[in-house]
Amino acid sequence: MDDLQARLASLRDDTAVFIGLYDQQDRLRYANRTFRSAFALDETETPLWPDLMRRNHALGLGTVISVPDFEAWVVSAQSRRGKVPFRAFETDLVDGRWLWMTETVNRSGWMLCIANDITHLRADERTLRQDRDLALKASQTDELTGISNRRYMMTQLEAMICSQPQHGPVSGCISILDIDFFKGINDLYGHQTGDEILLDFARRVHPIVRRHDCFGRIGGEEFMLIFPETTLAEGEWIVARVLETVRTARPLLSVPLFSYTCSAGIAALQRGETAKEIYSRADAALYDAKHSGRDRMAVGAR
Incomplete structure (x- = not known):
């Protein structure tokens, strides 16, 4: 041997x-x-x-x-x-x-x-x-940020659901994130600066996610994270790191004190759930986070 x-x-x-x-x-x-x-x-x-x-x-x-x-x-x-x-x-x-x-x-x-x-x-x-x-x-690929686009993310979400075992517990969760007051940033600083913020967000979040996670932009200032084979607690920990990383960023050299935040909704996959259903629960949780003060995470109802 x-x-x-x-x-x-x-x-x-x-x-x-x-x-x-x-x-x-x-x-x-x-x-x-x-x-x-x-x-x-x-x-x-x-x-x-x-x-x-x-x-x-x-x-x-x-x-x-x-x-x-x-x-x-x-x-x-x-x-x-x-x-x-x-x-x-x-x-x-x-x-x-x-x-x-x-x-x-x-x-x-x-x-x-x-x-x-x-x-x-x-x-x-x-x-x-x-x-x-x-x-x-x-x-x-999303043309502006270079990360995955909505079509690819939804394909990966379907793949995560299809990979679940027929018997026993299921695992995996998703998070939908939205940059807070993004329209105000565009109105005050211009759309070019808005694009810079989207790029900054993508670059700061990407190093946080693990190799088997998926991160993409699904529209406007809205992004999605897919966490295969991950518990809700593990997903919450990663999203909390994202919120903290974004919160402390100072991305504009021309405006040194400028900062921004994001809000997030997260939901764990349930047995028999479709991609549309888990997406809707994460999206509803994002709505709750926005209406509870922003710069925070909310968990989707089970």
């Missing part, structure tokens, strides 16, 4: 296939030689994925990232990482190579990334595949 393990370890390190393993916090815990070479990693380095992307982007290494707002790209990319058990996509490296990458996530949140070099594909075929991937991404 020891000899077999040694042979497997040697093959993993010698293969031309890219192999990387990330934990629940999106920290790289293992990478073979091909992966480390492509992303300029020493053997002892175990960076968080966003930090690896930031460093390589600054140095002109690793993945090609041609976007006007790099941090918005990080938020958008993280909103898709590890949210489904398996996904596949293409990406290109600054050295000219084109990769077909897969991400496989287990129930504990660890993610195995495997990539193959597909540079040999004809340019026209690569363009068609890239256009397809871009169209799929656009159909699932």
Whole structure:
């Protein structure tokens, strides 16, 4: 057995296939030689994925990232990482190579990334595949904030409900969040500032949610969090962190004392409940939070 393990370890390190393993916090815990070479990693380095992307982007290494707002790209990319058990996509490296990458996530949140070099594909075929991937991404992404859009969030809500066992307890909850007095912010500071607040909200909330949670904008100043396999108490704890993080933010350099808050409604999934029903309970709880003074969370009636 020891000899077999040694042979497997040697093959993993010698293969031309890219192999990387990330934990629940999106920290790289293992990478073979091909992966480390492509992303300029020493053997002892175990960076968080966003930090690896930031460093390589600054140095002109690793993945090609041609976007006007790099941090918005990080938020958008993280909103898709590890949210489904398996996904596949293409990406290109600054050295000219084109990769077909897969991400496989287990129930504990660890993610195995495997990539193959597909540079040999004809340019026209690569363009068609890239256009397809871009169209799929656009159909699932909110254009302003880069996080998931309403269509994708409702699909994920349906998926959470369908994944529940036929017998025994069900788990999971959702929260609907709304930025307080957003119309007043738009009226006083202008719609461009309003857009800045929406972006700020997305960027502050996203690092708080866990890999298997889903976070998206579902319309205007309204957002949704989906917490699969999560108790109501656990969901409340995460939402409370969101409210506190937003409450202490000072996002406008031109108005240093400006602050804003949000309100939230949260509801735990009940057996036999539809997506529309749990959404309605969370939305009613949000209404209660708004009418109880805002900057707070309310729990949906059972």
